[in-house]
Amino acid sequence: MLKIDLEEIASKEIAARKPNRIHCCTAAGCLSAGAEEGFEQFQKEVDRLGLTDTVQVAKVGCMRLCCQGPLVKVQIADSTNSPFPIEDKHGTIQNNNQIEILFHQVHAESAKSIVAGFTGQKVEAVRGDFQSPFFQNQVSVILDNSGNVEPERIESYIAAKGYKGLYQVLHHFSLDEVIHEITRSGLRGRGGAAYPTGIKWGTVAKNKSEKKYVVCNADEGDPGAFMNRSLLESDPHRVLEGMAIAGYALGSSQGYIYVRGEYPLAVQRLQIAITQANRLGILGTRIFGTPFDFRIDLRTGAGAFVCGEETALMASIMGQRGTPTPRPPYPAEHGLWGMPTLLNNVETYGNIAAIIRNGSDWFAGMGTQTSKGTKVFCLTGNVVNTGLVEVPLGTPIHKIVYDIGGGAVEGNTIKAVQTGGPSGGCIPAEMFDVPVDYDSLAKLGSILGSGGMIALDNTNRMVDVARFFMQFCMDESCGKCIPCRAGTVQIHRLLRKILAGSADHADLDRLEQLCVMVKDTSLCGLGQSAPNPTLSTLKYFRSEYESLLKESDSTQRINLPLLCSSAQMGNQEQLSAETKGS
């Protein structure tokens, strides 16, 4: 492959841009709200009104405020001379001489009206607010390109400094230097376990082998979270670039992306991205004219939560049933087809190129002492604003829930947030001062997980929330080990009994014991973490459980302290045994 010139592609792309742009979100959320229809209408109207020389319509990725979709961002150059009616600047932002306006719920009619705005007519469409706390309290590192670049055009990514990081490492970094830089950045895996990425890379690099694999975990099993999907649909090249840099650092020439089967659009966009990168010689053989070869293939999952677990995922890539195997051996030594394999999450790879371009100090300057950088959260549930949120790690929960999320819907109050999905726990509203980082959430008995954050209000019953997650784990247990297979069924049964009002204190004690047992004895992370939602609701919302117990029983019982760590749990069992005896 001839040496390609990224600068040239970028400047050509920028020169071809029309002064005014209409960016339509075409990520999954807005598509299901009808974005395609709006996009087509925009194009039709721009053609019809003969505006093609000055107005460009582009399909872009997620603009975060999913609950108001389909979202459209209009960029107007030279706002003083534009016929577009923008006397009312409220909610707009200025960006390099351009003014940016957000529109909510854009369907065919409002699309028509927005285009007519470029001929000076009054615009009848729902205006959004870029100045609102939802946007103003967020940052853009991972989501930097989302809503700005066109995911189906590699030139658009290159114009946004894309593939510069890969170019840089291939020409100016030794293998060790890449790993050193990633280690220094303090980046930790974004898939849930939060293992330091640089150290993982170092381990795979050290294992000498003819063949090595670089795998991207895009299985995203947490129901109610879509950070990874959004990134793949909005900015697929960012993930490919991160994987290629990893391939170079580790001496691997083959990558796989394991995508959830439920994500057809992400699969399609990745396929397009890979084809385009291959064509430009950015992936494939002799990348950028250097001796480095790296190809990336896609593998689609088929709907099994456990396949997000790394050993199950590898089994699935090899065409097997996705059941986990005990570790060690770790994938870093003995992974795909027995070869050393690096496994990282989508968002982990999404950080890599930016760290290379901007330096590890820049990255380490964000976040907290032990949790560096930013994190994308998927804020859903009973808050006013739902969608994607990117903040530095260490941001307090109240800022995310109340400032960004806008708090509870009218008349209700937020009671807790659930983080970490089926492996995580609930954090009560009294503790919303806690900074969101890996260690602080773990201390509270939850996990940061992959970034799901679900707000629960007074209409949600915590015991039912626990039951909901337990049912999920019960359905998703692969059945290989007994504690998880049978334990989740028993816990679920007990929770149902409590909800039905036919349980007594002995059942509650049994529930706690079972949870601890399943946690301690299961084979893989699924079973080990399945009791977390139950344990954390027991810890913080015990009174909700107790109020459901059979009445005759609860009168005999003294009130237990509301908060207890699992270390205290032993004491509590003793206490309840004593009270029962009395």
Add this chain to the structure above:
Amino acid sequence: MESKETKLHQEVSSLAILESEIRKLQYRQDALIEVLHIAQNLFSYLSKETLRYVAKQLKLPYSKVQGVATFYHLFRLQPPAEHTCIVCTGTACYVKGAYRLLETVESWSGLQEGHISEDSKISLRSVRCLEPCGIAPVVVIDGKVRGHETPEKLLQELKGWFVNVKDRS
């Protein structure tokens, strides 16, 4: 109604496509899941015959192919119904009342979640997160995603389907 002949014709050509796709994947046994995805797209479900065919082509034991097909939720082993109503019961939809939607449809139609009506016309299913969680609760009616769903709106949409349905299984 399609004639038997066109149906047969379609199946033969689908089989030819499947064969060529398997060839493109170089008969690799580790491509089994990809092959099953392709087969399901072509035939809309995985019949025993299809699984046997895949097993033969990839030189894998039938039991292994069947084991993989049953392990993954996305693979359908029964023909799909004419109409489908899918209610998302992922976390975001759950906290916004997905079960109310499900219960409403169940009690109104007499059809249970996960079941197909006796005349194979309607299937009612739940799934775990369709991922437009921002517009929860979400349902999919005959492939069309609908957000911010309410029991009233949903029933309105489904009314036409349910004329004397009986639960099949």
